[in-house]
Amino acid sequence: MDSSSKQGSSDRLLLAALHLIAERGYNGVTTQEIAAEAGLSEKTLFRHFGSKQKLLEAAFDKYHYADEMKKLFSEKLVWELEPDLLLVTETYHEIMNRNRKMIQISLRDDGQLPGFRQRTHKHPLQLLEFLTNYFTHMSDKGKIASANPELHAFTFIMMHFGAFMNDLDRRQTYPTIALEPFIQESVKLFARALRP
Numbered sequence: 001m002d003s004s005s006k007q008g009s010s011d012r013l014l015l016a017a018l019h020l021i022a023e024r025g026y027n028g029v030t031t032q033e034i035a036a037e038a039g040l041s042e043k044t045l046f047r048h049f050g051s052k053q054k055l056l057e058a059a060f061d062k063y064h065y066a067d068e069m070k071k072l073f074s075e076k077l078v079w080e081l082e083p084d085l086l087l088v089t090e091t092y093h094e095i096m097n098r099n100r101k102m103i104q105i106s107l108r109d110d111g112q113l114p115g116f117r118q119r120t121h122k123h124p125l126q127l128l129e130f131l132t133n134y135f136t137h138m139s140d141k142g143k144i145a146s147a148n149p150e151l152h153a154f155t156f157i158m159m160h161f162g163a164f165m166n167d168l169d170r171r172q173t174y175p176t177i178a179l180e181p182f183i184q185e186s187v188k189l190f191a192r193a194l195r196p
Helices: 003-024 031-038 042-049 052-063 066-075 081-098 100-108 116-140 149-168 179-194
Strands: none
Touching: 003 031, 003 042, 003 052, 003 100, 031 042, 031 052, 042 052, 052 100, 052 116, 066 081, 066 116, 081 100, 081 116, 081 149, 081 179, 100 116, 100 149, 116 149, 149 179
Protein backbone atom coordinates (compact mmCIF):
# COMPACT_ATOMS: atom_id res chain seq x y z
CA MET A 1 0.00 0.00 0.00
CA ASP A 2 1.53 3.34 -1.01
CA SER A 3 1.71 6.25 1.43
CA SER A 4 -1.24 8.16 -0.09
CA SER A 5 -3.49 5.06 0.13
CA LYS A 6 -2.34 4.49 3.70
CA GLN A 7 -3.09 8.14 4.57
CA GLY A 8 -6.50 7.88 2.91
CA SER A 9 -7.33 4.76 4.94
CA SER A 10 -6.19 6.46 8.13
CA ASP A 11 -8.26 9.55 7.42
CA ARG A 12 -11.39 7.49 6.70
CA LEU A 13 -10.93 5.62 9.98
CA LEU A 14 -10.43 8.86 11.92
CA LEU A 15 -13.56 10.45 10.47
CA ALA A 16 -15.64 7.28 10.94
CA ALA A 17 -14.55 7.07 14.59
CA LEU A 18 -15.49 10.71 15.23
CA HIS A 19 -18.87 10.29 13.56
CA LEU A 20 -19.87 7.10 15.37
CA ILE A 21 -18.45 7.98 18.80
CA ALA A 22 -20.10 11.42 18.75
CA GLU A 23 -23.39 9.71 17.95
CA ARG A 24 -23.26 6.73 20.33
CA GLY A 25 -20.46 7.36 22.84
CA TYR A 26 -17.06 5.72 23.15
CA ASN A 27 -18.38 2.50 24.70
CA GLY A 28 -21.33 2.34 22.31
CA VAL A 29 -19.15 1.68 19.24
CA THR A 30 -16.90 -1.24 18.38
CA THR A 31 -13.73 -1.18 16.30
CA GLN A 32 -15.49 -3.46 13.83
CA GLU A 33 -18.28 -0.88 13.37
CA ILE A 34 -15.75 1.93 12.92
CA ALA A 35 -13.86 -0.06 10.29
CA ALA A 36 -17.10 -0.95 8.47
CA GLU A 37 -18.19 2.72 8.48
CA ALA A 38 -14.83 3.60 6.89
CA GLY A 39 -15.20 0.80 4.32
CA LEU A 40 -12.15 -1.00 5.69
CA SER A 41 -11.37 -4.10 7.70
CA GLU A 42 -10.95 -4.17 11.46
CA LYS A 43 -7.45 -5.56 10.82
CA THR A 44 -6.60 -2.34 8.95
CA LEU A 45 -7.80 -0.27 11.90
CA PHE A 46 -5.54 -2.19 14.28
CA ARG A 47 -2.60 -2.06 11.87
CA HIS A 48 -2.89 1.75 11.63
CA PHE A 49 -3.78 2.61 15.23
CA GLY A 50 -3.52 -0.42 17.50
CA SER A 51 -6.66 0.35 19.52
CA LYS A 52 -9.87 2.35 19.57
CA GLN A 53 -8.44 4.75 22.16
CA LYS A 54 -5.33 5.45 20.07
CA LEU A 55 -7.56 5.98 17.04
CA LEU A 56 -9.63 8.57 18.89
CA GLU A 57 -6.51 10.27 20.28
CA ALA A 58 -5.07 10.48 16.75
CA ALA A 59 -8.33 12.02 15.51
CA PHE A 60 -8.20 14.70 18.19
CA ASP A 61 -4.54 15.45 17.50
CA LYS A 62 -5.11 15.73 13.76
CA TYR A 63 -8.35 17.66 13.63
CA HIS A 64 -8.21 19.99 16.62
CA TYR A 65 -7.14 23.60 16.21
CA ALA A 66 -3.73 24.16 17.84
CA ASP A 67 -1.68 23.74 14.64
CA GLU A 68 -3.96 25.95 12.54
CA MET A 69 -3.96 28.63 15.22
CA LYS A 70 -0.18 28.45 15.57
CA LYS A 71 0.14 29.08 11.82
CA LEU A 72 -2.39 31.93 11.98
CA PHE A 73 -0.53 33.68 14.81
CA SER A 74 2.87 33.23 13.17
CA GLU A 75 1.94 34.10 9.56
CA LYS A 76 -1.37 35.94 9.15
CA LEU A 77 -1.61 38.74 11.70
CA VAL A 78 -1.37 42.36 10.54
CA TRP A 79 -0.76 43.75 14.07
CA GLU A 80 -3.93 45.83 14.04
CA LEU A 81 -6.21 44.89 16.91
CA GLU A 82 -9.68 44.69 15.35
CA PRO A 83 -8.73 42.90 12.09
CA ASP A 84 -6.49 40.47 14.00
CA LEU A 85 -9.14 39.64 16.60
CA LEU A 86 -11.73 39.21 13.86
CA LEU A 87 -9.43 36.80 11.98
CA VAL A 88 -8.70 34.82 15.17
CA THR A 89 -12.38 34.67 16.08
CA GLU A 90 -13.66 33.67 12.64
CA THR A 91 -10.94 31.02 12.35
CA TYR A 92 -11.73 29.71 15.83
CA HIS A 93 -15.45 29.35 15.08
CA GLU A 94 -14.77 27.84 11.65
CA ILE A 95 -12.53 25.18 13.19
CA MET A 96 -14.81 24.53 16.16
CA ASN A 97 -17.83 24.12 13.88
CA ARG A 98 -15.89 21.83 11.56
CA ASN A 99 -14.91 19.78 14.62
CA ARG A 100 -18.33 19.70 16.30
CA LYS A 101 -18.22 15.93 16.66
CA MET A 102 -14.95 16.08 18.60
CA ILE A 103 -16.41 18.66 20.95
CA GLN A 104 -19.48 16.49 21.46
CA ILE A 105 -17.25 13.51 22.26
CA SER A 106 -15.18 15.45 24.77
CA LEU A 107 -18.34 16.72 26.46
CA ARG A 108 -19.71 13.18 26.68
CA ASP A 109 -16.47 11.76 28.11
CA ASP A 110 -17.52 10.00 31.29
CA GLY A 111 -14.07 9.07 32.53
CA GLN A 112 -13.83 5.96 30.30
CA LEU A 113 -10.78 7.37 28.50
CA PRO A 114 -7.84 7.85 30.86
CA GLY A 115 -5.89 11.04 30.11
CA PHE A 116 -8.29 12.03 27.32
CA ARG A 117 -9.46 15.31 28.88
CA GLN A 118 -5.87 16.37 29.55
CA ARG A 119 -4.92 15.53 25.97
CA THR A 120 -7.76 17.57 24.50
CA HIS A 121 -7.22 20.44 26.94
CA LYS A 122 -3.80 21.19 25.45
CA HIS A 123 -5.47 22.91 22.47
CA PRO A 124 -7.29 25.65 24.41
CA LEU A 125 -4.18 26.08 26.59
CA GLN A 126 -2.09 26.68 23.47
CA LEU A 127 -4.64 29.16 22.14
CA LEU A 128 -4.50 30.95 25.52
CA GLU A 129 -0.71 31.13 25.19
CA PHE A 130 -0.84 32.43 21.58
CA LEU A 131 -3.41 35.09 22.42
CA THR A 132 -1.62 36.13 25.63
CA ASN A 133 1.63 36.58 23.68
CA TYR A 134 -0.26 38.58 21.05
CA PHE A 135 -1.74 40.94 23.66
CA THR A 136 1.69 41.30 25.31
CA HIS A 137 3.31 42.28 22.00
CA MET A 138 0.47 44.66 21.18
CA SER A 139 0.92 46.29 24.58
CA ASP A 140 4.69 46.56 24.03
CA LYS A 141 3.98 48.30 20.68
CA GLY A 142 1.64 50.73 22.47
CA LYS A 143 -1.35 49.52 20.47
CA ILE A 144 -3.41 48.36 23.47
CA ALA A 145 -3.67 49.46 27.08
CA SER A 146 -1.22 47.65 29.31
CA ALA A 147 -2.97 45.48 31.87
CA ASN A 148 -3.22 41.69 32.23
CA PRO A 149 -2.71 40.03 28.81
CA GLU A 150 -3.45 36.50 30.07
CA LEU A 151 -6.73 37.57 31.65
CA HIS A 152 -7.71 39.44 28.48
CA ALA A 153 -6.91 36.34 26.41
CA PHE A 154 -8.86 34.07 28.76
CA THR A 155 -11.87 36.41 28.71
CA PHE A 156 -11.83 36.57 24.92
CA ILE A 157 -11.58 32.78 24.55
CA MET A 158 -14.32 32.07 27.08
CA MET A 159 -16.64 34.58 25.43
CA HIS A 160 -16.30 32.76 22.11
CA PHE A 161 -16.34 29.28 23.58
CA GLY A 162 -19.66 30.20 25.22
CA ALA A 163 -21.01 31.43 21.88
CA PHE A 164 -19.89 28.21 20.22
CA MET A 165 -21.57 26.14 22.94
CA ASN A 166 -24.82 28.07 22.46
CA ASP A 167 -24.60 27.35 18.74
CA LEU A 168 -23.69 23.70 19.40
CA ASP A 169 -26.88 23.43 21.44
CA ARG A 170 -28.80 24.64 18.37
CA ARG A 171 -29.24 28.08 19.94
CA GLN A 172 -31.75 26.74 22.43
CA THR A 173 -30.46 28.92 25.26
CA TYR A 174 -30.36 32.21 23.30
CA PRO A 175 -32.33 31.49 20.13
CA THR A 176 -32.46 35.09 18.90
CA ILE A 177 -28.67 35.60 18.88
CA ALA A 178 -27.00 34.59 15.62
CA LEU A 179 -23.31 33.78 15.59
CA GLU A 180 -22.04 36.13 12.86
CA PRO A 181 -23.45 39.39 14.29
CA PHE A 182 -22.22 38.28 17.72
CA ILE A 183 -18.69 37.77 16.35
CA GLN A 184 -18.66 41.21 14.70
CA GLU A 185 -20.04 43.05 17.73
CA SER A 186 -17.94 41.23 20.32
CA VAL A 187 -14.70 41.93 18.45
CA LYS A 188 -15.60 45.64 18.11
CA LEU A 189 -16.41 45.92 21.82
CA PHE A 190 -13.31 44.03 22.91
CA ALA A 191 -11.03 46.05 20.62
CA ARG A 192 -12.56 49.30 21.83
CA ALA A 193 -12.02 48.30 25.46
CA LEU A 194 -8.33 47.47 24.93
CA ARG A 195 -7.32 50.54 22.92
CA PRO A 196 -5.03 52.94 24.82
